[in-house]
Each structure stands twice: as structure tokens, then as C-alpha cells.
Amino acid sequence: MSEGTEERQLILRTVREFVDREVIPVASAMEHRGEYPHALADQMQKIGLFGLNVPEEFGGTEVDYVTFAHIFAELARGWLGLAGIAGTHLVLCDVLVRYGTPEQRRRFLPGLAKGERRGGICLSEPNAGTDLQNISTTATRDGAVYRVSGSKMWVTNGRRGNTFLLLAKTDPSAKPAHRGMSAFVIEKGAPGLIVSRDIEKLGYKTVETCELHFENFPVPVENLIGGQEGEGFTQAMTGLESERINVAARGLGLAQAAFEEAIRYAQQRVTFGKPIAQHQAIQWKLAEMATRIEASRLLIESAAEKKNRGERCDLEAGMAKLLATETAAEVSLEAMRILGGNGYSKDFPVERFYRDAPLLVIGGGTNELQRFIIARRLLEKYKL
Numbered sequence: 001m002s003e004g005t006e007e008r009q010l011i012l013r014t015v016r017e018f019v020d021r022e023v024i025p026v027a028s029a030m031e032h033r034g035e036y037p038h039a040l041a042d043q044m045q046k047i048g049l050f051g052l053n054v055p056e057e058f059g060g061t062e063v064d065y066v067t068f069a070h071i072f073a074e075l076a077r078g079w080l081g082l083a084g085i086a087g088t089h090l091v092l093c094d095v096l097v098r099y100g101t102p103e104q105r106r107r108f109l110p111g112l113a114k115g116e117r118r119g120g121i122c123l124s125e126p127n128a129g130t131d132l133q134n135i136s137t138t139a140t141r142d143g144a145v146y147r148v149s150g151s152k153m154w155v156t157n158g159r160r161g162n163t164f165l166l167l168a169k170t171d172p173s174a175k176p177a178h179r180g181m182s183a184f185v186i187e188k189g190a191p192g193l194i195v196s197r198d199i200e201k202l203g204y205k206t207v208e209t210c211e212l213h214f215e216n217f218p219v220p221v222e223n224l225i226g227g228q229e230g231e232g233f234t235q236a237m238t239g240l241e242s243e244r245i246n247v248a249a250r251g252l253g254l255a256q257a258a259f260e261e262a263i264r265y266a267q268q269r270v271t272f273g274k275p276i277a278q279h280q281a282i283q284w285k286l287a288e289m290a291t292r293i294e295a296s297r298l299l300i301e302s303a304a305e306k307k308n309r310g311e312r313c314d315l316e317a318g319m320a321k322l323l324a325t326e327t328a329a330e331v332s333l334e335a336m337r338i339l340g341g342n343g344y345s346k347d348f349p350v351e352r353f354y355r356d357a358p359l360l361v362i363g364g365g366t367n368e369l370q371r372f373i374i375a376r377r378l379l380e381k382y383k384l
Contacts, residue, residue: 008067014047015074023078028349031081031205036160041085044115049075049086051113053242054093058109065242065304069249073300076253080356081207083250085118087243088156092119092165095183095239099226108163108185120157122166122186122212123236125150130369132167132233133177137214139168139184145218146170146184148192151211154363158210159195162188166219167236170229183225183232192217203355240365241314244321245307247364248300251324252293254360255331258353259289262335265342282338289331296324315377322370325360332357 023040030037044050052068054060063071075083093112096105111117128134137150148168155164166184174180186193194213201209225235263286266277276282303316332353336343343350361367 008063011048011061011063012067012070012074015049015071018043018047019074019078023075023082027079027082028346028352031079031352032346034206036206036208037079037082037085040079040082041115044082044086048113050089050115050118051093052086053090054097054109054113058105058113060093060109060113065245065307066301069245069252069300069304072246072249073253073256073297076250077257078253080250080254080359081204083253084156084204084207087246087250088121089119089161090246091121091239091243092163092185094242095165095225095235096185098238099183099231099235100185101225101227103222104185104225112163117163118157118161119163119165120155120161121236121239122152122155122164124152124154126153126211129154130366132236133181135167135169135181137166137168138172139166139170139182139219141170141221142218144221146221146224148184148186148214148217148219151213153211154199155210155212156207158212159198159208165225165236165239167232170232174230178233179230181232182229183235184219185223185225186217186219187223190218202358203352204359241317242307243364244317244370245300245303247360248296248303248317248320248324251321251326251328251357251360252296252300254353254357255289255293255296255324255328258328258332258335258350259286259293261348261350261353262286262289262331262338265339265348269339276338285334285338289334292323292327292331296320296327299323314373315381318365318370318373318377321364322367322374325357325367328353328360329357 048061051060052063054062056062072083096108112119123132125135125137139146139148164186166186167181169180170182171180192215196211196213199209266282267275269276299320303313303320306313306316335350336354339348339350342348
């Protein structure tokens with residue numbers, strides 16, 4: 001076994017032990033209380049999970065994408081919200097690693113890798129989600145700073161985070177619109193940035209999802225990612241490609257957790273004189289659940305391996321995200337059906353899985369968008 005393989009196995013074992021011993025026993029109770037998992041996030045910081053995609057020269061863990069996906073599957077198996085704290089943080093890291101200037105990488109990546117800086121992404125707006133080219137937030141050059149004005153929605157880590165990827169229009173008149181969009185690293189502290197509210201959600205609770213307002217918020221010119229205006233849309237989209245592998249892995253982990261609850265319960269619950277696992281109707285459900293989970297796992301690994309090789313993988317990442325997140329939604333519902341009334345109660349974690357799953361279908365690019373991306377790429381690949 002190579003040293004790299006040993007290191008990957010070590011971090012995976014560490015994450016599994018962390019999830020089994022510290023996350024699963026407290027996740028549902030903390031989620032029901034709406035309690036932010038400070039201690040668990042601090043433990044993630046110690047393990048090195050905030051630097052998974054940051055090069056070692058900047059203090060990161062720098063794992064390959066297959067390991068990256070397995071780690072997020074493990075975190076989501078324990079608690080989807082906990083995976084979210086690191087997930088959007090790592091999108092910012094990914095964009096900086098790929099597109100940041102040498103000075104930007106030296107300035108921001110060490111703190112992000114250590115978890116001293118907590119990151120997030122400010123992309124979506126009240127009237128622009130899937131259609132990011134429709135954003136209205138502007139960044140206007142004013143000497144040594146850009147003045148940012150507008151609003152951003154669905155910002156994970158928006159209240160407790162302090163460093164964000166922001167997409168704004170530096171040339172609102174550009175045609176097509178994406179040519180006038182730029183990306184910035186923004187930091188809290190200066191006047192003009194207000195975290196207006198935490199958005200109440202069906203699931204994915206305790207991790208704040210916020211609306212941010214900007215009014216002439218100053219961003220230093222040197223925080224323009226890559227130092228070049230008009231490149232922000234491409235930079236953000238590249239970051240979202242790796243996020244889709246991340247979100248797919250979260251779907252895999254959530255589905256695995258729901259399946260494990262269901263198959264454990266099915267072997268313990270007795271009806272008509274035998275465990276319900278011996279009833280054919282339940283067996284068919286379990287077989288279908290396990291098959292979809294394994295198919296999702298293999299598709300995620302395929303996309304991650306292409307990403308490791310530096311190959312284009314938007315087709316594979318879109319397929320993985322589509323299948324794994326739809327699997328999470330379907331398996332969590334089937335698990336609830338297997339548990340019956342107990343699955344609907346807060347005594348078991350299945351109801352939490354069921355509430356969390358829809359976020360994965362919507363977030364990271366809706367599954368309707370994934371179908372569009374997949375179809376477009378297939379038509380390119382098989383063009384007559």
C-alpha cells in the first residue's frame with residue numbers, strides 16, 4: 001500500500017470514527033433544538049476537514065476527489081447540516097486554488113485550510129438562482145476599492161462565516177451578461193454588509209442559511225479573484241462542478257443512513273409472527289434501496305476519478321448529482337414507510353433524513369438543471 005493510500009485510509013477512518021462516536025449520537029437532538037454544532041465544527045477543524053482541497057504548501061490536507069467524496073458521504077451519513085458547514089467553505093477554497101493570484105492564495109488559503117477563516121459563497125439572489133446570469137448585485141470601481149450593492153440569498157455560513165466568494169456585475173451592460181461578471185473574496189468587518197435574517201427551512205437546520213444585503217460595501221481591488229474583471233462566471237461555475245460531486249456524495253451518505261436505519265428496524269420489528277424483513281414487500285424495498293445506493297456510489301467515484309485526472313466531468317458530475325440526490329429523496333421516503341408510524345416520529349432519525357433530502361435535489365444546481373446539462377453534453381458527444 002502506497003503512502004498516499006495509507007494517508008487516505010487514515011483520514012477516512014478518522015472521519016468514520018468521528019461520525020459514529022460523536023455525530024450520530026447527538027445529531028437529531030441538536031437539530032430538534034436548533035442548536036449550532038460548535039464543538040463538532042471545532043473537531044472537524046482539528047481533523048483538517050476545512051482544508052481538504054487546499055495544497056499542503058498552504059496548510060491544507062489536499063486529498064484526491066474520490067477521498068473527498070467519501071469523506072462527505074460519511075459526514076452526511078451522520079448529519080447533513082454538518083457536511084454543509086464544510087461544503088460551501090470548500091467551494092471558496094477550490095476557486096482560490098484554481099484562479100487566485102499568488103498573493104491571494106498566500107493571504108487567504110492558510111486561514112481557510114485551518115478553519116480559522118470560515119467561508120461560504122454569495123451567488124444566488126432573490127430573483128436569480130439557477131439563472132445566475134440574471135444577478136443584479138453590482139461591484140463598481142471606486143479608486144482602491146469596489147463598491148458592492150445588492151442582495152444575496154441562501155448563504156450557508158452567512159452569519160458565523162467571515163470570508164466569502166461573491167459574484168457581482170462589474171459591467172452591467174455586457175452582452176452576454178456573463179462577460180460582465182466578476183468574482184471577489186469578501187471579508188466581514190467594513191460597513192455596508194448586513195446579515196438580515198436566517199431563512200427558516202424544512203430541514204438542514206442549525207446551519208444558518210442567510211440573506212445578506214450590501215450597500216456600497218467596500219471590497220479592496222486586490223480581492224478581485226485572478227485580478228481580471230469579467231472572469232467571475234467561469235470561476236464560479238468551475239467551483240460548482242466540484243460542489244456537485246460534493247452534493248452527490250452528501251446524497252449518498254444520507255441515503256446510506258436511511259437505508260441502515262430501515263434494514264436494522266426491519267429485522268427487529270415483528271408483525272404477523274415474524275420480522276418484517278421476512279415479508280417480500282419489505283425485501284423488495286430494501287433491494288431497490290441498496291441497488292440505487294450502490295449505483296450512486298459508483299457514478300460518484302467515476303466522476304471523481306475524471307476530476308482527479310483533470311478531465312472535463314460536467315456530464316458525469318451532473319449524472320452523479322442527479323442520481324444520488326434523487327436516491328436520497330426516494331430512500332428516505334421508503335425508510336419512513338418501512339418504519340411506519342415510528343418513521344414519522346422524532347424518536348427515530350428517519351424523519352430528519354426525509355426533511356433534509358429535498359435540499360439536495362434543489363441545491364448545487366437543481367436536478368432539472370442537471371438534466372439539461374446531461375442532455376446538452378450527450379448531444380455534443382453523439383453529434384451526427
